[in-house]
Amino acid sequence: MRATEIREGIYWVGAIDWHIRNFHGYTTNRGATYNAYLILDEKVTLIDTVKEGFSGELLERISDVIDPAKIDYIISNHVEMDHSGALPAMVRACPNATIITSAPSGLKGLSAHYGNLNYKPMKTGDSLNIGRRNLTFVTTPMLHWPDNMVTYCPEERILFSNDAFGQHYATSERFDDQTDLAVAMEEAKKYYANIVMCYGRQAAAAWNVVHELGLDMIAPSHGIIWRSHIDTIMDAYKRWSANEPESGAMVVFDSMWHSTEMMAKTIAEAFADKGVSVKLYDLKNTHRSEIVPEILERKYIAVGSPTLNNQMMPEVAAFLCYLKGLSPKNRKAFAFGSYGWGGQSIGQVEDELKACGFEICLDKIRVNYIPKKEDLKAITEQVERLFD
Numbered sequence: 026m027r028a029t030e031i032r033e034g035i036y037w038v039g040a041i042d043w044h045i046r047n048f049h050g051y052t053t054n055r056g057a058t059y060n061a062y063l064i065l066d067e068k069v070t071l072i073d074t075v076k077e078g079f080s081g082e083l084l085e086r087i088s089d090v091i092d093p094a095k096i097d098y099i100i101s102n103h104v105e106m107d108h109s110g111a112l113p114a115m116v117r118a119c120p121n122a123t124i125i126t127s128a129p130s131g132l133k134g135l136s137a138h139y140g141n142l143n144y145k146p147m148k149t150g151d152s153l154n155i156g157r158r159n160l161t162f163v164t165t166p167m168l169h170w171p172d173n174m175v176t177y178c179p180e181e182r183i184l185f186s187n188d189a190f191g192q193h194y195a196t197s198e199r200f201d202d203q204t205d206l207a208v209a210m211e212e213a214k215k216y217y218a219n220i221v222m223c224y225g226r227q228a229a230a231a232w233n234v235v236h237e238l239g240l241d242m243i244a245p246s247h248g249i250i251w252r253s254h255i256d257t258i259m260d261a262y263k264r265w266s267a268n269e270p271e272s273g274a275m276v277v278f279d280s281m282w283h284s285t286e287m288m289a290k291t292i293a294e295a296f297a298d299k300g301v302s303v304k305l306y307d308l309k310n311t312h313r314s315e316i317v318p319e320i321l322e323r324k325y326i327a328v329g330s331p332t333l334n335n336q337m338m339p340e341v342a343a344f345l346c347y348l349k350g351l352s353p354k355n356r357k358a359f360a361f362g363s364y365g366w367g368g369q370s371i372g373q374v375e376d377e378l379k380a381c382g383f384e385i386c387l388d389k390i391r392v393n394y395i396p397k398k399e400d401l402k403a404i405t406e407q408v409e410r411l412f413d
């Protein structure tokens with residue numbers, strides 16, 4: 026396995042996880058990469074490691090350019106195990122290395138995971154001279170763990186951005202201009218929605234700092250490296266972190282016997298008839314991590330569930346729980362569903378939508394058993410009135 030030179034003396038030495046399809050509950054249909062970068066300078070520096078189980082691949086790629094024992098610094102931009110899992114193996118292979126981490130949270134987090142190693146904590150603005158290059162550290166707390174930081178090399182105008190700007194996308198290509206940009210952007214959007222969205226305020230603050238740097242390259246810890254389409258990904262992050270979609274709708278439901286499904290289709294049609302772009306998702310067929318990216322660009326969210334044993338459907342509950350955690354802002358929402366007798370699910374869905382902080386823009390829509398033509402007509406009129 027070979028290293029890929031991304032700039033003179035700077036190599037990608039990460040691992041490609043072609044087969045992973047579930048990353049802590051997030052579907053990764055295109056696999057993933059764990060990116061690590063090796064800088065050859067007076068002090069040999071490794072930026073991030075890889076997930077445990079891929080340390081052999083990391084060591085093989087490093088060995089393609091240098092004896093790993095010569096590494097002086099291992100920079101750990103983020104404690105999470107997809108970036109630090111190979112740290113124990115690296116410490117064994119590079120006995121003289123100092124581990125650079127953020128202060129205080131990186132130090133605390135790495136110590137909790139790996140015990141007492143040779144750590145050197147850094148604060149925002151601290152720099153490390155490694156020879157003809159300097160590396161400057163900027164902590165980015167809660168983007169998306171307390172310990173996160175990014176590493177900037179001013180001489181190369183490269184930002185090693187860790188999870189920011191990443192995508193779960195296994196490819197043999199390393200750069201944005203070597204692969205299909207639409208796919209990279211789709212995966213970047215999915216990554217932002219599932220991992221970063223709940224920290225939109227921090228993302229917007231980080232965006233302002235990164236924007237000033239005039240970068241040649243953004244080298245994240247997952248997926249392809251941005252060099253030809255930096256503006257495209259920066260513009261998308263600005264839009265997503267603003268969290269203020271102007272239009273668009275999505276209808277998300279589960280259904281046992283198709284009544285709630287009929288209501289969902291009617292609601293979707295009503296949005297479309299009003300010229301509002303709409304997406305319809307059946308939670309039986311689409312995983313929640315594939316639905317949430319759509320929320321980034323949509324203002325209206327309608328969620329439907331029939332009543333099952335006095336409750337909403339478990340898939341709907343899981344979706345709403347996930348959504349609440351991701352906390353999209355400035356959305357309008359309403360609940361709907363079919364029921365047999367008590368019909369508690371629809372109120373439960375509405376309560377959860379309120380708990381998400383959404384404005385309830387329509388009274389909950391309830392239909393007893395199978396919707397009749399008049400019920401569906403009434404639903405259409407209710408939704409259309411939103412735009413009168």
Ligand SMILES: Cc1cc2nc3c(=O)[nH]c(=O)nc-3n(C[C@H](O)[C@H](O)[C@H](O)COP(=O)(O)O)c2cc1C
Binds near residue numbers: 281364367369393395
């Ligand atoms: C296993 C089961 C449990 C149900 N429990 C309730 C219930 O507790 N309260 C209620 O109002 N309706 C209950 N129902 C009735 C459904 O909510 C009703 O049939 C509804 O029309 C189903 O909508 P759907 O076609 O979208 O699945 C239950 C139905 C089934 C199959």
